[in-house]
Amino acid sequence: xxxxxxxxxxxxxxxxxxxxxxxxxxxxxxxxxxxxxxxxxxxxxxxxxxxxxxxxxxxxxxxxxxxxxxxxxxxxxxxxxxxxxxxxxxxxxxxxxxxxxxxxxxxxxxxxxxxxxxxxxxxxxxxxxxxxxxxxxxxxxxxxxxxxxxxxxxxxxxxxxxxxxxxxxxxxxxxxxxxxxxxxxxxxxxxxxxxxxxxxxxxxxxxxxxxxxxxxxxxxxxxxxxxxxxxxxxxxxxxxxxxxxxxxxxxxxxxx
Numbered sequence: 001x002x003x004x005x006x007x008x009x010x011x012x013x014x015x016x017x018x019x020x021x022x023x024x025x026x027x028x029x030x031x032x033x034x035x036x037x038x039x040x041x042x043x044x045x046x047x048x049x050x051x052x053x054x055x056x057x058x059x060x061x062x063x064x065x066x067x068x069x070x071x072x073x074x075x076x077x078x079x080x081x082x083x084x085x086x087x088x089x090x091x092x093x094x095x096x097x098x099x100x101x102x103x104x105x106x107x108x109x110x111x112x113x114x115x116x117x118x119x120x121x122x123x124x125x126x127x128x129x130x131x132x133x134x135x136x137x138x139x140x141x142x143x144x145x146x147x148x149x150x151x152x153x154x155x156x157x158x159x160x161x162x163x164x165x166x167x168x169x170x171x172x173x174x175x176x177x178x179x180x181x182x183x184x185x186x187x188x189x190x191x192x193x194x195x196x197x198x199x200x201x202x203x204x205x206x207x208x209x210x211x212x213x214x215x216x217x218x219x220x221x222x223x224x225x226x227x228x229x230x231x232x233x234x235x236x237x238x239x240x241x242x243x244x245x246x247x248x249x250x251x252x253x254x255x256x
Contacts (some may be wrong), residue, residue: 001139004030004062006055006077007069008039011092014121015066015143020046022123023142030058034069056081064139065105067091075104083108088136090114094159095253097152098130112136113152115159120144126162130155160249164242172197 003019005012008031019025029049031039039051052058059065059081069077071093078101083089087108091101094115102111112133119125120143127144129136130152140146149155172193179189207215220227233239 001063001135002028002030002061003064003066004052004058005066005068006032006034006058006081007067007073008032008035008042009068009070011116011118012066012068013038013042014118015068015092015116016042016046016049017121018123018143019139020048021121023139025139025142028061030061032058059083059087062087064088064090064136067093069093071095075100078104081105085109088112088133090136092116095256097256113155114140115162116140116144117162117165126158128155128158156250156253159253160246163246163249167242168197 003025005016012031016029016031019029026048029046030052031042031049032055033039033051033053042049043051052061055077063086065083065087067074067078067089074091074093074096083105085107087105088110089101089105089108090112092114096113098111098113101113105111110133112129112131114127114129114136116127117125120127123143125144127140127146129140129146129148131150132148137146137148147158149158175196176186176189176193179192180186184192204212204215216230220230
């Protein structure tokens with residue numbers, strides 16, 4: 001499958017790194033010169049990647065066209081391009097709904113949305129996809145865990161979940177800083193915090209979906225330290241605050 005990227009932002013770069021690295025994609029990838037430094041870096045890094053100044057050329061020479069420009073630029077930019085009926089179009093732009101996207105890429109019928117996260121450059125992480133598409137799922141599963149859903153409402157909910165990335169890193173960093181205040185050297189404090197959360201994430205990933213909600217309880221012993229911290233955070237409504245924050249992000253997506 002020949003792939004063309006219109007727009008070459010950070011997520012597009014991560015996706016290309018994942019495809020050409022861990023995924024071993026060996027077919028042509030064309031990238032626009034919208035970010036010349038980034039596109040030139042990718043072209044010099046991978047033999048299969050080349051740049052194109054003309055977006056129509058990217059469309060013409062690709063089977064899959066990935067739209068990775070800012071949301072406010074998507075519709076106007078695509079309106080100037082001509083697509084084929086056999087094109088697969090994948091939009092990475094947050095908030096641009098299929099109802100608005102589909103008419104401007106007609107006659108292409110396979111029009112989809114995804115919001116992959118930066119870890120796809122390492123071949124890991126969630127890749128929400130709407131609607132389902134077998135060829136796309138096969139391709140994207142090589143750079144992460146594809147979660148293909150039936151409705152755009154479900155897709156918006158998955159997209160909202162990504163808003164916790166910064167909070168995760170902030171928590172991890174806070175643990176490391178606290179360790180430093182207790183006299184643990186900076187490097188060892190960071191190593192402990194990152195190793196702790198990495199190991200917990202691996203444990204969670206290997207857990208059956210039906211058992212995920214029980215993992216917290218499995219860490220508890222009556223009167224133990226995990227029980228003490230969990231109870232304190234629950235009494236502060238910490239977890240419900242996080243859920244309310246996600247509600248706010250989903251409402252923002254729905255409002256457009």
